[in-house]
Amino acid sequence: MRKMNIQNVKGTQDYLPNAEMVRKEITKILEETFVQYGCKPLETPILNYTELLASKYGGGAEILEEMYTLSDRGERDLALRYDLTIPFAKVVAMNPAIRMPFKRYEIGKVFRDGPIKAGRFREFTQCDVDIVGVESQIAEAELMKMALDAFKKLELNVIIQYNNRKLLTGMLEFFETDNKQINKVVLILDKLEKVGLEAVLSELTKLGLQASTIKLIEQFLIDKNNKNYSYFEPASKKNDLVKQGLEELKELDMYLEYLDINGQCVFNPFLARGLEIYTGTIYEIFLADQLIKSSIGSGGRYDNAIGGLMGTNESFSTVGISFGLDVIYSAITSSGNIFLENSNVDFYIIPLNTKKESLLLASYLRTKGYNVELELGNKKISKALDKANKEKVRNVIIIGEDEVKNNQFKIKDMGSGEEKNEDFMFKK
Numbered sequence: 001m002r003k004m005n006i007q008n009v010k011g012t013q014d015y016l017p018n019a020e021m022v023r024k025e026i027t028k029i030l031e032e033t034f035v036q037y038g039c040k041p042l043e044t045p046i047l048n049y050t051e052l053l054a055s056k057y058g059g060g061a062e063i064l065e066e067m068y069t070l071s072d073r074g075e076r077d078l079a080l081r082y083d084l085t086i087p088f089a090k091v092v093a094m095n096p097a098i099r100m101p102f103k104r105y106e107i108g109k110v111f112r113d114g115p116i117k118a119g120r121f122r123e124f125t126q127c128d129v130d131i132v133g134v135e136s137q138i139a140e141a142e143l144m145k146m147a148l149d150a151f152k153k154l155e156l157n158v159i160i161q162y163n164n165r166k167l168l169t170g171m172l173e174f175f176e177t178d179n180k181q182i183n184k185v186v187l188i189l190d191k192l193e194k195v196g197l198e199a200v201l202s203e204l205t206k207l208g209l210q211a212s213t214i215k216l217i218e219q220f221l222i223d224k225n226n227k228n229y230s231y232f233e234p235a236s237k238k239n240d241l242v243k244q245g246l247e248e249l250k251e252l253d254m255y256l257e258y259l260d261i262n263g264q265c266v267f268n269p270f271l272a273r274g275l276e277i278y279t280g281t282i283y284e285i286f287l288a289d290q291l292i293k294s295s296i297g298s299g300g301r302y303d304n305a306i307g308g309l310m311g312t313n314e315s316f317s318t319v320g321i322s323f324g325l326d327v328i329y330s331a332i333t334s335s336g337n338i339f340l341e342n343s344n345v346d347f348y349i350i351p352l353n354t355k356k357e358s359l360l361l362a363s364y365l366r367t368k369g370y371n372v373e374l375e376l377g378n379k380k381i382s383k384a385l386d387k388a389n390k391e392k393v394r395n396v397i398i399i400g401e402d403e404v405k406n407n408q409f410k411i412k413d414m415g416s417g418e419e420k421n422e423d424f425m426f427k428k
Helices: 017-036 085-094 138-153 165-174 179-189 197-206 211-222 229-236 240-258 305-309 325-334 355-367 381-390 401-406
Strands: 047-049 069-071 077-080 102-111 123-132 158-164 265-267 281-287 297-301 318-324 347-351 372-374 395-399 408-413 419-423
Touching: 017 102, 017 123, 017 138, 017 325, 047 085, 085 102, 085 123, 085 305, 085 318, 123 138, 123 325, 138 158, 138 240, 138 281, 138 297, 138 318, 158 165, 158 240, 165 179, 165 229, 165 240, 179 197, 197 211, 229 240, 240 265, 240 281, 281 318, 318 325, 347 355, 347 381, 355 372, 355 395, 381 395, 395 401, 401 408
Parallel strands: 158 265, 347 372, 347 395
Antiparallel strands: 047 077, 069 077, 102 123, 123 318, 158 281, 281 297, 297 318, 395 408, 408 419
Protein backbone atom coordinates (compact mmCIF):
# COMPACT_ATOMS: atom_id res chain seq x y z
CA MET A 1 0.00 0.00 0.00
CA ARG A 2 1.47 3.37 -1.04
CA LYS A 3 2.11 5.79 1.80
CA MET A 4 0.12 8.97 1.34
CA ASN A 5 1.99 12.28 1.46
CA ILE A 6 -0.06 13.92 4.23
CA GLN A 7 0.16 17.70 4.14
CA ASN A 8 -1.96 20.82 4.16
CA VAL A 9 -2.83 22.60 0.95
CA LYS A 10 -0.40 25.52 0.50
CA GLY A 11 -1.78 28.63 2.16
CA THR A 12 -3.97 26.74 4.64
CA GLN A 13 -3.26 25.94 8.26
CA ASP A 14 -4.42 23.74 11.14
CA TYR A 15 -4.95 25.38 14.51
CA LEU A 16 -4.42 22.98 17.40
CA PRO A 17 -6.45 23.46 20.62
CA ASN A 18 -4.15 25.97 22.35
CA ALA A 19 -4.04 28.16 19.24
CA GLU A 20 -7.75 27.74 18.49
CA MET A 21 -8.67 28.78 22.04
CA VAL A 22 -6.87 32.09 21.47
CA ARG A 23 -8.59 32.52 18.09
CA LYS A 24 -11.98 31.78 19.65
CA GLU A 25 -11.31 34.38 22.33
CA ILE A 26 -10.37 36.95 19.65
CA THR A 27 -13.58 36.13 17.76
CA LYS A 28 -15.62 36.39 20.96
CA ILE A 29 -14.18 39.83 21.79
CA LEU A 30 -14.81 41.10 18.26
CA GLU A 31 -18.34 39.72 18.15
CA GLU A 32 -19.22 41.17 21.57
CA THR A 33 -17.93 44.56 20.38
CA PHE A 34 -19.98 44.36 17.17
CA VAL A 35 -23.14 43.54 19.14
CA GLN A 36 -22.35 46.37 21.57
CA TYR A 37 -22.54 48.73 18.58
CA GLY A 38 -25.99 47.50 17.57
CA CYS A 39 -24.92 45.21 14.71
CA LYS A 40 -27.03 42.20 13.73
CA PRO A 41 -25.51 38.84 12.70
CA LEU A 42 -25.63 37.63 9.08
CA GLU A 43 -24.37 34.52 7.32
CA THR A 44 -23.84 34.26 3.55
CA PRO A 45 -22.82 31.28 1.36
CA ILE A 46 -19.17 30.54 0.66
CA LEU A 47 -20.16 29.40 -2.86
CA ASN A 48 -21.34 32.10 -5.27
CA TYR A 49 -21.92 32.52 -8.97
CA THR A 50 -18.74 33.68 -10.66
CA GLU A 51 -20.69 36.43 -12.42
CA LEU A 52 -21.57 38.02 -9.07
CA LEU A 53 -18.02 38.03 -7.67
CA ALA A 54 -16.48 39.06 -11.00
CA SER A 55 -18.77 42.06 -11.49
CA LYS A 56 -17.13 45.47 -11.83
CA TYR A 57 -18.46 46.25 -8.35
CA GLY A 58 -16.36 43.41 -6.92
CA GLY A 59 -12.74 43.35 -5.85
CA GLY A 60 -11.15 44.62 -9.05
CA ALA A 61 -8.70 43.02 -11.47
CA GLU A 62 -6.02 42.12 -8.93
CA ILE A 63 -8.37 40.15 -6.68
CA LEU A 64 -10.15 38.48 -9.61
CA GLU A 65 -6.80 36.95 -10.58
CA GLU A 66 -6.74 35.33 -7.13
CA MET A 67 -10.35 34.06 -7.20
CA TYR A 68 -10.88 30.29 -6.85
CA THR A 69 -13.29 29.17 -9.58
CA LEU A 70 -15.03 25.84 -10.12
CA SER A 71 -18.13 24.34 -11.71
CA ASP A 72 -20.84 22.05 -10.37
CA ARG A 73 -22.41 18.99 -12.02
CA GLY A 74 -24.80 21.28 -13.85
CA GLU A 75 -21.75 23.01 -15.40
CA ARG A 76 -22.62 26.30 -13.69
CA ASP A 77 -19.70 28.69 -13.18
CA LEU A 78 -19.11 29.11 -9.46
CA ALA A 79 -16.47 30.71 -7.26
CA LEU A 80 -15.43 30.75 -3.61
CA ARG A 81 -16.03 34.16 -2.03
CA TYR A 82 -12.85 36.25 -1.72
CA ASP A 83 -14.37 38.65 0.82
CA LEU A 84 -17.64 39.25 2.69
CA THR A 85 -18.46 42.60 1.06
CA ILE A 86 -20.03 41.59 -2.25
CA PRO A 87 -22.06 38.77 -0.61
CA PHE A 88 -23.39 41.44 1.79
CA ALA A 89 -24.22 43.81 -1.09
CA LYS A 90 -26.03 40.90 -2.77
CA VAL A 91 -28.17 40.33 0.36
CA VAL A 92 -29.27 43.99 0.43
CA ALA A 93 -29.97 43.95 -3.33
CA MET A 94 -32.11 40.78 -2.96
CA ASN A 95 -34.05 42.03 0.09
CA PRO A 96 -35.52 45.48 -0.63
CA ALA A 97 -37.69 45.32 2.51
CA ILE A 98 -34.64 45.50 4.84
CA ARG A 99 -35.17 48.37 7.28
CA MET A 100 -32.57 51.14 6.94
CA PRO A 101 -30.10 51.94 8.36
CA PHE A 102 -29.02 48.29 8.35
CA LYS A 103 -25.97 47.33 10.43
CA ARG A 104 -24.67 43.81 10.13
CA TYR A 105 -21.65 41.79 11.11
CA GLU A 106 -20.40 38.54 9.62
CA ILE A 107 -17.47 36.31 10.57
CA GLY A 108 -16.52 33.70 8.00
CA LYS A 109 -13.96 32.00 5.80
CA VAL A 110 -12.84 33.58 2.53
CA PHE A 111 -10.40 32.34 -0.12
CA ARG A 112 -7.76 34.00 -2.31
CA ASP A 113 -5.13 32.27 -4.41
CA GLY A 114 -2.58 35.00 -3.68
CA PRO A 115 0.89 35.44 -2.18
CA ILE A 116 1.51 34.01 1.30
CA LYS A 117 3.23 36.02 4.04
CA ALA A 118 3.05 36.63 7.81
CA GLY A 119 -0.61 36.55 8.81
CA ARG A 120 -1.76 36.15 5.17
CA PHE A 121 -3.02 32.80 3.92
CA ARG A 122 -5.15 31.54 1.03
CA GLU A 123 -7.92 30.37 3.33
CA PHE A 124 -8.55 32.92 6.06
CA THR A 125 -11.25 34.36 8.28
CA GLN A 126 -12.65 37.85 7.96
CA CYS A 127 -14.73 39.67 10.57
CA ASP A 128 -16.77 42.39 8.87
CA VAL A 129 -19.16 45.14 9.92
CA ASP A 130 -21.10 47.13 7.30
CA ILE A 131 -23.66 49.94 7.59
CA VAL A 132 -26.02 50.75 4.72
CA GLY A 133 -28.35 53.76 4.66
CA VAL A 134 -26.22 56.47 6.33
CA GLU A 135 -24.86 59.32 4.18
CA SER A 136 -23.12 61.16 7.01
CA GLN A 137 -19.50 60.56 8.03
CA ILE A 138 -20.88 59.63 11.46
CA ALA A 139 -21.01 56.05 10.13
CA GLU A 140 -17.26 56.07 9.42
CA ALA A 141 -16.55 57.65 12.80
CA GLU A 142 -18.56 54.97 14.61
CA LEU A 143 -16.76 52.14 12.78
CA MET A 144 -13.35 53.68 13.54
CA LYS A 145 -14.26 54.08 17.23
CA MET A 146 -15.55 50.50 17.27
CA ALA A 147 -12.22 49.29 15.85
CA LEU A 148 -10.24 51.15 18.52
CA ASP A 149 -12.50 49.70 21.23
CA ALA A 150 -12.01 46.17 19.90
CA PHE A 151 -8.22 46.43 19.69
CA LYS A 152 -8.03 47.93 23.17
CA LYS A 153 -9.82 44.84 24.49
CA LEU A 154 -7.38 42.70 22.49
CA GLU A 155 -4.49 44.63 24.12
CA LEU A 156 -3.12 45.75 20.75
CA ASN A 157 -2.03 49.36 20.22
CA VAL A 158 -3.10 50.46 16.73
CA ILE A 159 -3.12 53.47 14.44
CA ILE A 160 -5.88 54.08 11.86
CA GLN A 161 -4.74 55.80 8.67
CA TYR A 162 -7.52 57.37 6.62
CA ASN A 163 -8.05 59.21 3.36
CA ASN A 164 -10.81 59.92 0.84
CA ARG A 165 -10.92 58.45 -2.67
CA LYS A 166 -12.71 61.53 -3.99
CA LEU A 167 -9.85 63.71 -2.77
CA LEU A 168 -7.18 61.44 -4.27
CA THR A 169 -8.99 60.92 -7.59
CA GLY A 170 -9.78 64.64 -7.82
CA MET A 171 -6.13 65.56 -7.27
CA LEU A 172 -5.09 63.20 -10.06
CA GLU A 173 -7.67 64.84 -12.33
CA PHE A 174 -6.32 68.23 -11.27
CA PHE A 175 -2.85 67.05 -12.35
CA GLU A 176 -4.38 66.21 -15.78
CA THR A 177 -3.93 62.46 -15.41
CA ASP A 178 -5.53 60.50 -18.27
CA ASN A 179 -8.93 59.34 -16.92
CA LYS A 180 -8.35 55.81 -18.24
CA GLN A 181 -5.14 55.60 -16.18
CA ILE A 182 -6.43 56.99 -12.88
CA ASN A 183 -7.24 53.59 -11.28
CA LYS A 184 -3.82 52.26 -12.29
CA VAL A 185 -2.15 55.36 -10.81
CA VAL A 186 -4.12 54.87 -7.57
CA LEU A 187 -2.82 51.28 -7.34
CA ILE A 188 0.75 52.51 -7.83
CA LEU A 189 0.40 55.25 -5.20
CA ASP A 190 -0.93 52.62 -2.79
CA LYS A 191 2.56 51.04 -2.87
CA LEU A 192 4.37 54.24 -1.80
CA GLU A 193 5.21 53.16 1.76
CA LYS A 194 6.26 49.68 0.60
CA VAL A 195 8.46 50.49 -2.42
CA GLY A 196 9.44 54.16 -1.99
CA LEU A 197 9.25 57.30 -4.12
CA GLU A 198 11.68 56.33 -6.90
CA ALA A 199 9.93 53.02 -7.62
CA VAL A 200 6.53 54.77 -7.73
CA LEU A 201 7.81 57.42 -10.16
CA SER A 202 9.37 54.69 -12.31
CA GLU A 203 6.04 52.83 -12.54
CA LEU A 204 4.18 56.06 -13.38
CA THR A 205 6.66 56.69 -16.22
CA LYS A 206 6.06 53.18 -17.59
CA LEU A 207 2.33 53.96 -17.73
CA GLY A 208 3.10 56.59 -20.33
CA LEU A 209 1.74 59.57 -18.39
CA GLN A 210 2.63 63.07 -19.52
CA ALA A 211 5.91 64.31 -18.06
CA SER A 212 4.11 67.37 -16.63
CA THR A 213 1.59 65.11 -14.84
CA ILE A 214 4.34 62.96 -13.33
CA LYS A 215 6.13 66.10 -12.15
CA LEU A 216 2.97 67.41 -10.45
CA ILE A 217 2.38 64.01 -8.78
CA GLU A 218 6.00 63.98 -7.57
CA GLN A 219 5.61 67.47 -6.09
CA PHE A 220 2.41 66.28 -4.38
CA LEU A 221 4.23 63.28 -2.89
CA ILE A 222 7.18 65.27 -1.50
CA ASP A 223 5.43 68.50 -0.40
CA LYS A 224 5.84 68.89 3.38
CA ASN A 225 2.43 70.55 3.62
CA ASN A 226 0.51 67.70 1.92
CA LYS A 227 -0.98 66.45 5.22
CA ASN A 228 -2.68 69.79 5.88
CA TYR A 229 -6.08 70.36 4.32
CA SER A 230 -4.98 73.86 3.32
CA TYR A 231 -2.74 72.24 0.69
CA PHE A 232 -5.84 71.00 -1.18
CA GLU A 233 -7.86 74.25 -1.04
CA PRO A 234 -6.58 75.67 -4.39
CA ALA A 235 -7.46 72.42 -6.21
CA SER A 236 -10.88 72.28 -4.48
CA LYS A 237 -11.82 75.55 -6.23
CA LYS A 238 -11.21 73.94 -9.64
CA ASN A 239 -12.15 70.28 -9.09
CA ASP A 240 -15.49 69.19 -7.61
CA LEU A 241 -14.20 65.78 -6.42
CA VAL A 242 -11.43 67.44 -4.40
CA LYS A 243 -14.04 69.79 -2.93
CA GLN A 244 -16.37 66.92 -1.94
CA GLY A 245 -13.52 64.82 -0.54
CA LEU A 246 -12.25 67.72 1.55
CA GLU A 247 -15.73 68.42 2.94
CA GLU A 248 -16.17 64.76 3.92
CA LEU A 249 -12.74 64.63 5.58
CA LYS A 250 -13.50 67.77 7.60
CA GLU A 251 -16.83 66.33 8.72
CA LEU A 252 -15.13 63.08 9.75
CA ASP A 253 -12.43 65.01 11.63
CA MET A 254 -15.12 66.84 13.60
CA TYR A 255 -16.43 63.51 14.94
CA LEU A 256 -12.95 62.07 15.59
CA GLU A 257 -11.94 65.16 17.58
CA TYR A 258 -15.19 65.16 19.56
CA LEU A 259 -14.65 61.48 20.45
CA ASP A 260 -11.02 62.34 21.36
CA ILE A 261 -9.62 59.65 19.07
CA ASN A 262 -7.96 61.96 16.53
CA GLY A 263 -4.57 61.08 18.07
CA GLN A 264 -4.96 57.45 16.97
CA CYS A 265 -6.54 58.34 13.61
CA VAL A 266 -4.07 59.88 11.15
CA PHE A 267 -4.80 61.47 7.74
CA ASN A 268 -2.65 59.92 4.99
CA PRO A 269 -3.20 61.65 1.60
CA PHE A 270 -1.61 58.74 -0.31
CA LEU A 271 -3.62 55.91 1.25
CA ALA A 272 -5.40 54.48 -1.79
CA ARG A 273 -7.05 51.13 -0.94
CA GLY A 274 -6.54 49.86 -4.48
CA LEU A 275 -10.01 48.31 -4.85
CA GLU A 276 -12.11 50.11 -7.44
CA ILE A 277 -15.23 49.60 -5.30
CA TYR A 278 -14.44 52.51 -2.96
CA THR A 279 -16.13 55.89 -3.51
CA GLY A 280 -15.31 57.99 -0.43
CA THR A 281 -13.60 57.59 2.94
CA ILE A 282 -11.06 54.76 3.15
CA TYR A 283 -8.97 53.54 6.09
CA GLU A 284 -6.43 50.93 7.14
CA ILE A 285 -5.47 49.79 10.64
CA PHE A 286 -1.81 49.18 11.52
CA LEU A 287 0.02 48.00 14.63
CA ALA A 288 1.62 51.04 16.27
CA ASP A 289 4.86 49.07 16.86
CA GLN A 290 4.94 47.85 13.22
CA LEU A 291 5.66 44.29 14.43
CA ILE A 292 3.57 43.26 11.43
CA LYS A 293 3.94 45.72 8.56
CA SER A 294 0.73 44.91 6.69
CA SER A 295 -2.65 46.20 7.84
CA ILE A 296 -4.68 44.19 10.36
CA GLY A 297 -7.97 45.77 9.35
CA SER A 298 -9.33 48.03 6.63
CA GLY A 299 -12.44 49.36 4.99
CA GLY A 300 -14.21 52.30 3.45
CA ARG A 301 -17.29 53.68 1.74
CA TYR A 302 -18.68 52.03 -1.39
CA ASP A 303 -21.94 53.73 -2.37
CA ASN A 304 -22.31 52.26 -5.88
CA ALA A 305 -22.02 48.50 -5.27
CA ILE A 306 -25.58 47.61 -4.23
CA GLY A 307 -27.27 49.68 -6.95
CA GLY A 308 -24.74 48.36 -9.46
CA LEU A 309 -25.62 44.74 -8.65
CA MET A 310 -29.30 45.65 -9.08
CA GLY A 311 -28.52 47.11 -12.52
CA THR A 312 -29.56 50.65 -11.54
CA ASN A 313 -27.79 53.94 -10.96
CA GLU A 314 -29.37 54.17 -7.51
CA SER A 315 -26.86 55.02 -4.78
CA PHE A 316 -26.97 53.14 -1.47
CA SER A 317 -24.83 54.87 1.15
CA THR A 318 -22.69 51.99 2.39
CA VAL A 319 -19.58 51.86 4.55
CA GLY A 320 -17.75 48.86 6.01
CA ILE A 321 -14.77 47.69 8.00
CA SER A 322 -13.03 44.33 7.96
CA PHE A 323 -10.75 42.67 10.52
CA GLY A 324 -8.49 39.76 9.61
CA LEU A 325 -8.69 37.11 12.33
CA ASP A 326 -5.52 35.35 11.15
CA VAL A 327 -3.36 38.47 11.06
CA ILE A 328 -4.70 39.58 14.47
CA TYR A 329 -3.82 36.13 15.85
CA SER A 330 -0.32 36.46 14.35
CA ALA A 331 0.04 39.92 15.92
CA ILE A 332 -0.96 38.67 19.36
CA THR A 333 1.26 35.58 19.27
CA SER A 334 4.24 37.44 17.75
CA SER A 335 4.16 40.01 20.53
CA GLY A 336 4.00 37.26 23.16
CA ASN A 337 0.83 38.92 24.41
CA ILE A 338 -1.33 35.82 24.88
CA PHE A 339 -4.20 37.34 26.85
CA LEU A 340 -5.93 33.96 27.22
CA GLU A 341 -3.94 32.72 30.21
CA ASN A 342 -6.39 30.39 31.92
CA SER A 343 -8.14 27.23 30.81
CA ASN A 344 -11.85 27.33 30.02
CA VAL A 345 -12.27 24.20 32.16
CA ASP A 346 -13.89 24.94 35.55
CA PHE A 347 -13.29 21.49 37.04
CA TYR A 348 -10.92 18.65 36.12
CA ILE A 349 -12.06 15.37 37.69
CA ILE A 350 -9.52 12.61 38.35
CA PRO A 351 -11.08 9.18 39.13
CA LEU A 352 -9.22 6.59 41.21
CA ASN A 353 -11.03 3.36 40.34
CA THR A 354 -14.30 5.33 40.48
CA LYS A 355 -15.15 5.85 36.81
CA LYS A 356 -18.93 5.62 37.01
CA GLU A 357 -19.13 7.79 40.15
CA SER A 358 -16.82 10.37 38.57
CA LEU A 359 -18.97 10.33 35.42
CA LEU A 360 -22.06 10.97 37.58
CA LEU A 361 -20.43 13.96 39.31
CA ALA A 362 -19.20 15.38 35.98
CA SER A 363 -22.74 15.14 34.57
CA TYR A 364 -24.16 16.86 37.65
CA LEU A 365 -21.68 19.76 37.50
CA ARG A 366 -22.35 20.22 33.77
CA THR A 367 -26.10 20.56 34.46
CA LYS A 368 -25.12 23.43 36.79
CA GLY A 369 -23.45 25.21 33.88
CA TYR A 370 -19.80 24.36 34.62
CA ASN A 371 -17.22 23.25 32.06
CA VAL A 372 -15.93 19.89 33.25
CA GLU A 373 -13.18 17.67 31.91
CA LEU A 374 -13.24 14.07 33.15
CA GLU A 375 -9.90 12.27 32.97
CA LEU A 376 -10.54 9.29 30.70
CA GLY A 377 -6.96 8.10 30.22
CA ASN A 378 -6.29 6.37 33.57
CA LYS A 379 -3.48 8.82 34.39
CA LYS A 380 -1.73 8.50 37.73
CA ILE A 381 -2.41 11.35 40.14
CA SER A 382 1.03 12.90 39.63
CA LYS A 383 0.66 12.98 35.84
CA ALA A 384 -2.94 14.22 36.02
CA LEU A 385 -1.95 17.08 38.35
CA ASP A 386 0.94 17.91 36.05
CA LYS A 387 -1.54 18.13 33.15
CA ALA A 388 -3.77 20.44 35.23
CA ASN A 389 -0.83 22.74 35.97
CA LYS A 390 0.37 22.85 32.36
CA GLU A 391 -3.13 23.59 31.06
CA LYS A 392 -3.75 26.14 33.84
CA VAL A 393 -6.87 24.39 35.17
CA ARG A 394 -7.85 26.12 38.41
CA ASN A 395 -9.94 23.47 40.20
CA VAL A 396 -9.17 19.74 40.46
CA ILE A 397 -11.44 17.09 41.99
CA ILE A 398 -9.95 13.72 42.98
CA ILE A 399 -12.50 10.97 43.59
CA GLY A 400 -11.34 7.81 45.31
CA GLU A 401 -13.20 5.05 47.14
CA ASP A 402 -13.23 7.04 50.44
CA GLU A 403 -14.94 9.99 48.74
CA VAL A 404 -17.61 7.67 47.31
CA LYS A 405 -18.12 5.95 50.71
CA ASN A 406 -18.49 9.30 52.51
CA ASN A 407 -20.65 10.87 49.76
CA GLN A 408 -18.25 13.80 49.52
CA PHE A 409 -15.78 15.21 47.03
CA LYS A 410 -12.79 17.48 47.56
CA ILE A 411 -12.04 20.52 45.38
CA LYS A 412 -8.38 21.57 45.23
CA ASP A 413 -7.55 25.11 44.12
CA MET A 414 -4.38 24.67 42.06
CA GLY A 415 -3.46 28.33 42.50
CA SER A 416 -3.67 28.70 46.28
CA GLY A 417 -3.44 25.01 47.26
CA GLU A 418 -6.59 25.37 49.37
CA GLU A 419 -8.99 22.43 49.61
CA LYS A 420 -12.67 22.25 50.51
CA ASN A 421 -15.20 19.43 50.79
CA GLU A 422 -18.61 19.32 49.14
CA ASP A 423 -21.42 16.82 49.77
CA PHE A 424 -22.66 14.71 46.86
CA MET A 425 -24.80 11.57 46.83
CA PHE A 426 -22.71 9.01 44.93
CA LYS A 427 -24.82 6.10 46.21
CA LYS A 428 -28.57 6.40 45.97
